[in-house]
Amino acid sequence: MLYVFLFLWVVSLVSLGCDAAEPQANVDSQAKKIATFEGGSVTQGELDEFAQQSGFGSLSKDDPQYKAAIQQIMPQLVGIEIAKAYASEHNITASDKEVDQEIEKIKKQVGDQARTSGQDLSNQEAYEQALKQNNITEEELRDDIRENLPVQKVQEKVAGNAEPTDEEIQKYYEQNKEAQFTTPEQRCVRHILFTKDQKQKAEDVKQQLEDGADFAKLAKEDSQDPGSAEKGGDLGCLGKGDTVPPFEEAAFGSKEGEIVGPVKTQFGYHILEITKTKPKQTRPLSEVEPQIRSQLSSEEQSTAFSKWLEEQKKQRDVEYLEGYKPA
Secondary structure (H helix, E strand, C coil): CCCCCHHHCCCCCCCCCCCCCCCCCCCCCCCCEEEEECCEEEEHHHHHHHHHHCCCCCCCCCCHHHHHHHHHHHHHHHHHHHHHHHHHHCCCCCCHHHHHHHHHHHHHHHHHHHHHCCCCCCHHHHHHHHHHHCCCCHHHHHHHHHHHHHHHHHHHHHHCCCCCCHHHHHHHHHHHHHHHCEECCEEEEEEEEECCCCHHHHHHHHHHHHCCCCHHHHHHHHCCCHHHHCCCCEEEEEECCCCCHHHHHHHHCCCCCCEEEEEEECCEEEEEEEEEEECCEECCHHHHHHHHHHHHHHHHHHHHHHHHHHHHHHHCCCEECCCCCCC
């Protein structure tokens, strides 16, 4: 499961221009300026890199989808470059200590997300796995943070301390309680799978289990499900809708510790053991209030920042090369 958020930092834009200039149509290269404004510019190379990271890099530039994507990308790209220009003009930078702090935040977040998804990983292990999955080195990540953290600082500076009210937090919690803060009922299950012509063997193994045989040992010896067999038949904890109906009915209709089966499905015959039952649980507002407050604050700050950027675009007289101006 891809759970990392490292792409928040992987913008990798190149250097700022210093003076406003007219867009240049006659420079056929990555350095071609496709948008200019007082204090900086956006080049074709920066657009191509941003498009690649946004998932549009594989499209032909003549593809209508690519052209539509450019209409969406250009305002974001110009906004980032304006924020960088503002940061440069006001000596807003990122120190090594601040970069280190952001790295630690990333490690904690990817670690939390990994463990939430059921992976038994430390923060460092999850972080290293995330870097590998995204094909990025730590030094590249540090460079991206060092370049883009000033943009975050500009947002914090111009957006102020936008904070949601207690009423807004309560309202958000009530509206999203079921979808975001409730864990559905689950059954933790291990099974032994037999082929469709092994019903009698399934019944024999069930009898062995009822007589006290070791479930994990028999799963490794007899199960036709190689993925779970090596783990003693363990399938983890399943919610409703996670498996086929006959298996689900057997799992959710049984008690903890009960041996069930043979259960026939399209895969063959299953012997199940319910190792743990997990009732539906809803996290209280007191537990998730900091998370909601942070999210709503970010949204409010983002709205204020977007408004500020629109004002900056007008003040800095943004001009686009033909074919690049947003609709």
